[in-house]
Amino acid sequence: MHLKSLFGLLAFAVALLPVPTAADDANEIDLKLFGENVIQGWDGCRFALWQNNRDPSEDRYAYVFFAPIPDGEALPGWVKIGDDVIEISRLDIGSADTGMLEPFRLYRDPDARLTVMMEILEQTRTDDGIEVTDGRLTFLRNDKFPFAIRVKGLNGCPGAGADEAAMAPASSGLSLGAPVGYDSLSAVPAPVLRAIAADAPQCEPQATAGYSSAYAINTEVTLWEVPCNLYAASGSSVFAVTWAGYPDHATILPFPAPPGMGMNDDAELLNASVDPASGSVTSYSLDSGGDCGSFSRFQLVDAEGETVEFVLREFREKTLCDGVQSDPAGFPLVYQNP
Template sequence: MTIKCPRFPNLPSLRSISTATRHAAGALVAVTVALSGSHALAEDGDPSIDLRLFGQNVIEGYEGCHLAFWQANKSPEIDKYAYVLYAPFNDGEELPAWMKVGQTVYEMQREDTVSVNDRALEPLRLYRNSDSTYTALLEVTDQHTDGDNVIADKAKLTITQSKHYPFVISVKGGIYCPATTSSSQSSNAAPTTSGEQPYGDPIPLGPAVPFETLEAIPAGVRSAVTTEAPECAMDQTAGQGNHYAISDAVTLWEVPCNLYARTGSSVYVVSMNENTDYSTLLTVPPLPGFEDADPNHEIRNPQMDTESGTVTSEYYDGDGTCGSFEAYQLRSVEGEALEFFLTEYREKPECDGVQADARAFPLVFKAQ
């Protein structure tokens, strides 16, 4: 599920794509707080296309010859997320391009057969994904060459999807081969891998506001939990939890999920205040190396630090001398979304009768 809601007024480092276009479309913009979900935009009644900017998190440091187009008022050398369309080359052949909509990266196949020559970009290029859900028309109106590079100084990309408004975005880019990059092209070139983390700033929260019954949770928030995390048995809990202000328009809900022998668990939902039908359940990221595991939404015995937006979990097993410690921080990502990121994981798998604080258990992972 994706949620469209008003811009967070107090959050730094949140970026949007062509908000003027979305306003013209009558969409609710510009914050997309989306992680997991299966509802399409058309089903949500939203006629906009949820195009996202991306960066090294998608191209994974590819540095060979490539075609790349980014939002015209951004630079991939400066902005973490700038690309709209990116296609690597293999032995001189252009491979399928990448375009991101929502949380999905689509492969876009070149559909037209027009070719000018190897020293210029065609005025029109047509791309389409495998099931024809998305079509992208690239119009290049101003270009020049620089060594072996073909640079598009002015271009426009129009993305279409059935029953949605066309998404039109001004772009710059071209075809680049890094080995032949000259100084005059450097300001437009694709970046090299910098080791920069693929997420933005932490999101501070307002004070915890407790609630005592499930009836205090908006229907849209409860529905998101029921739909996306059917394993959560809210009705079997005491119904107590908290909610936190993210902005005047958006709230983070800590919803009781399950009761276990030693502790309880909660899940977290980001919701618009005016229309809680736009609610999204946050996914708890896995420990690196376990990414193929089923998505998890529960955090056991959660404790929230509102200043840093960090949820910690201290869990004790057996005789209470083993267990785990986990820390997850709410951060902004590209497309003005919010996600949890694992910042620390400690584990003591064997109970040895020696009491210790979970925060002092052996360190397994710590984010750099």
């Protein structure tokens, strides 16, 4: 055999040899699954992803990513590599504008040594929140090979539907007196306007026509609906409570967001409509074409500390803008707390 051909054959054979195991180990990301050893018994709302062939309710170690959501705001997430639990935070602040999770997210640790790319491939809504039925996490670390893992997960509150339904009898609704209309902001108590300026500064009652209604909750407490902002095809309101025994005090009542959807509570309510007999307030928001959007129904209830608050009873959403207009109250049901 010609010497040059022999060298070529040897070189080809060497190329087929496996890379030594030690070299592989040195360049691989040592990703670990985790469970209670990391989440420390957190049983509240969370954004959690686990290996797609495992179940955190049955397997001791299943999670790949876990971020608690106390008070509706997600904290940085945790991943485990080797013996280290690493905190990673979102870099992007975009929105899917669909009420669902963004299809792509990016996370990084404080030292910028670990980057995690999150792909949400399939997702659906359940009573507990947004269920990720298929996703992929790709881990990138300095001087390491990229490591990808297929995942499932939940962005929401496990057992939320059952828990909320069980709590409903403890928060029965309040009826209201007949609406008492007013046609000028001069009729609104000064403490209400001060509370709006302090707690809902995005609202500009002075830029509206200044008319709305007030409702007696009882002889001592009054609910005020105050016009907030005017938009091209809609208007918004804020709601405040005053007490006869505290003439210098007023409280803005926020409207809670549906659990597990990454939305924040808001003081401003679009296209509000009050039903005094049931003490409920409905709201809807439509896309510019009027064929998709959301619908919410809130209930005024007694709250701890001799005050009142709104609870979310129903949230509906139509995300497909198909050109067919319909009553927002008939949109697909996403969340219900009867």
